[in-house]
Amino acid sequence: MSTQRKSILSGRMVQRAILDSFRKLNPVMMIKNPVMFVVELGAMLVLLQMLLPGILGRSSHTGFNIAVFVILLITILFANFAEALAEGRGKAQADHLKKTKQQVMANKRVGGGLRSVPSTELRKEDIVVVSQGEMIPGDGEIIEGLASVDESAITGESAPVIKEAGGDFCSVTGGTLVVSDSIVVRITNDPGESFIDRMISLVKGAKRQRTPNEIALGTLLAVLTVIFLIVVFTLKPIADYLNIELETAVLISLLVCLIPTTIGGLLSAIGIAGMDRVTQYNVLAMSGKAVEAAGDVNTMILDKTGTITYGNRMAAELLPVGAGTEAELANWAAISSQFDETPEGRSVLALLRERGLIYDELLARSGDSIEFKAETRMSGVDLPDGRRVRKGAVDAIRRWVAEQSGQIPDDLEAVTHRVAVAGGTPLAVAVDAVIYGVIYLKDTVKPGMKERFEQLRKMGIRTIMCTGDNPLTAATIAQEAGVDDYIAECKPEDKIDVIRREQAAGKLVAMTGDGTNDAPALAQADVGLAMNSGTVSAKEAANMVDLDSDPSKLIEVVGIGKQLLMTRGALTTFSIANDIAKYFAILPAMFMLAIPQMSVLNVMKLGSPLSAVLSALIFNAVIIPLLIPIAMRGVKYRPMSSQRLLSRNLLIYGLGGVVAPFIGIKLIDLFVHLWI
């Protein structure tokens, strides 16, 4: 599924985009983009001049007029193509999603009995029963029962997840499959408003609203367009006063070259593609605004468990006490864990393998498993020879041994304390009345997290870790993971307090969450990423939902937000910087006939005035498709300080924007000059 999403272009998509780019020539649609609309008007004027020569002043070269018209038309088509292609990619995703939204029959609870109705007729607050092998007909909350649900249609994750009534795992998504058991679901959305529906309309770009930043940039582009309209319109009478004749087609060429067509043509493609990149990460953003806000985040609040650490405690060390040796402790620890399927238990065996230690596996297998119970807080194995092997909380083992009048080793206290101070959890291992030692369980930081946080710091983002652990444990993990700050013994209210405190200091805050009690904090945060596995209220409060329920994706989303803004800035700079070279191509060409001395300004030594104008115009057109890949992919982004980032981008897109057209126009002219 995910590879399918990432495939950028298919033949059909390109075909459809080409068709769409002609459809978008409709002036009614065009006017939404003022820059390209001006180009279209210009093309029409040139067409008029072509069909009725002389209507807009003298024109000596019909061939030239035709060439200008064709290039202008192509310029518009290129811009339309960029937008259509971006939309096409979104549509492809939407189509894929639609497949999951099949019409299913639902068992609706009516009065005391059940009635079979199509899923499209379900309304909010309806109650349905879904059994093994059936598809859940709509988004809702489980009010009775427990089931394992296959959510691969949404998340791409093939392993089923357990969903049950009450608690944080009660929300189900329409279009997912119940693999076992039966549940009663209360529908939470009317048709057309479900999660998938919203997702479809968002990726399709149909409901795309322009973000505040897009509006601001659009204003700048519009005003530049108006300024250059004034420049070109006033040039005509001024030139007349000097008895310099300027042809309509040349003036329109100058206008089109000067207005920011490059960014104007690519702006909406950049926005759509940005949303699309977020979706490729399987994150559903409720608006483009949320993605942009992610780029501005100053503070990131991350849950420790599941985000920074694996959340399960892993055996990291074996610490013998009293007369026990490490080998003995290893042997008994492993035997006690033989039947323990918890991650902690597995990690004990893994640690032995890693250290090359051995244990008597045959002996272990011959015993009876003693499961963990909340009262005893121990688990282990009863061996056939009557020996009982146990591991568990230190105080539980201590009590158990004491009951058997066993000796408590003097150093147990000290070892236990040492583990606790280091942020670990100690598990004692005993055989009957003898305590052999302590297993040091450690919460393990996910690999690569430290580097990620380092990157975030370079981007100027502060990370705060929230954990329910005691301050000691929290401090250790915080230091190990390299987060900037932590909140120990954190309650959901504490998160809101932190968010408010940071926001009061003028910071934008991002956080992840999944539980109902996270909902207020998710709503308060500027960027709230809810896990799809979380509750409905959490998802509603958030402005993004991660379909894979991987909280560390927040970091990627921030990167995408930044990349989106950078792409806009970079292409705007490039577009404006291009004007210098275009002036040097067109201005001498305009005046050279009347003022031969103007040829000193023809620094590119372009072949003839007409070929100079056409070359500039052709460059202006072809730069749009050449930049489509950058618009779709986004400019390259590596976390670094703003200063270096700016210098780098200014060099590439600013200086590059000045230099590139000089080279490009010259090259095109070498070719065009062969004809004129």
Place this chain on the structure above:
Amino acid sequence: MSYMDYLEMLVVIGVILLLVKPVGTYIYHVFSNVPNRSDRIFGGMENLIFKLAGYRQREGMDWKKYMVSLLASNTVLMTICFILLSLQQWLPWNPDRIGGMEPSLAFNTVISFMTNTNLQHYSGETGLSYLSQMMVITMMMFTSAATGLCIAIAFIRGITGTGKLLGNFFVDFVKAIVRILLPAALIVTLLLVALQVPQTLEPAAAIHTLEGSVQRIALGPVASLESIKHLGTNGGGFFGANSSHPFENPSGLTNAIEIWSMWVISASLPYTFGLFARNKKQGWVIFTAMFILFVAFLSLVYFSEQAGNPLIHTLGVDASQGNMEGKEVRFGVAGSALFTAVTTAATTGSVNNMHDTLTPLGGLAALVQMMLNVVFGGKGVGLMNMMMYAILGVFICGLMVGRTPEFLGKKIEAKEMKLIAIAILIHPFIVLVPTAISAMTGLGYGAVTNPGYHGLTQMLYEYASSAANNGSGFEGLADNTPYWNIMTGFVMLLGRYVSMIALLGVAGSLMGKEPVAESIGTLRTDNKLFTGILIGTVLLIGALTFLPVIAAGPVAEFLTLK
């Protein structure tokens, strides 16, 4: 010869550099509204003024109220002055019996002086009574300069502060006059009088020449007008010949004093801004960008004047003096180039040489400085325009670091961009459109005395000068006609107030925003890189707009002058 030129320019510029910090700090103290020593000296006088005016509750104003107060007070002053000019023949202090002013000229003149432009379509010695010189011209020179200072201070308070209130316009206005302009004008007047500039209410002196005929030598209260004319970046001369007249500007020393006077407040305001922003570096960045542009334009004027006119060289005239046509021998090329560069940078508009006779590229430098209107600029306005480019630069470059743009901790969003759109649009609009109209109608180009490329430059210069509220004339344009009086009158009005309103709106909007925290990911606006960005933005967005007309005017003239 040219070593002395360099020395002269270096000394004049060096003194300005030394004055920036003390003057900037003083202006900050005047307007910071924190009690300080200047209260003890001037507080009493201000309170007396407020008491006489019956203005008791002097509470803060939001940007709209501030703007309305400013516009209202300016309108009242313009109305009074229009009446005074029209009726001057019946009013006292008119020893030379000068008649009332013709309405279109009076319209042009009151706008010209209220907008700090001082475009003069009249000649002072024959067009104005002494009362008009003092009550209209000199008074407006104070009030228009004070208006400019007020708006700049309100703008600075807006972008550096939080809340809603920008201060009280009337308090700022009175402070600007009482604490800054009046004392400075007093000092400069006395200096000028000491250096032989006339200050008298006697009528024009009648002199019997050796030939036996009688020549009338115009006199009047020149020194007092001369001081505020420069301190307030006004530029309207007492005499038609302005600061090239030996009574207005008798020597190299008075020339330097006049350059310092017109430059010092504009040059110090960026420093004041830095103090308000609690980040002096931020102020220096703005100053440096202005200064680099200034040095570039000064070099262009100086070297092209020094190179002279190739057509004259071919006649066998000694070229070592440079282009001396239209220049005063007592100032030479250096003193004239420096004066031209400063007067068009600071949009003063006084001239000590005839800009019409500058070489094409020398005239181009003067023209472009007015087209940009950010190289120091007139009282306050230059700073505001430069800040507008800074916000534009921040907007584009801020995106390039992957954040929605912010300046001084405030986000730049659609509302600010819309207001800035108006401000950047108005300047090319009111320069290019009237030039094009004038090129189409005989009413316009009929005033041109040198048809062709130079004629185009004459018209362009007139509108650029009006739009930037500079007021220097390219002269050579017979511009005292109803057409030119009315066209330039409207251009001056729009040039002054539209961008003021838009930019004060930006300040008001930014002030109301919650400040955002600064981090390593924030675009820094107080370093060398941003200085470069600022200059780049000014040149890319400001200058590119005017390139075609410049190519058709001065550049074409330069290229064909061979």
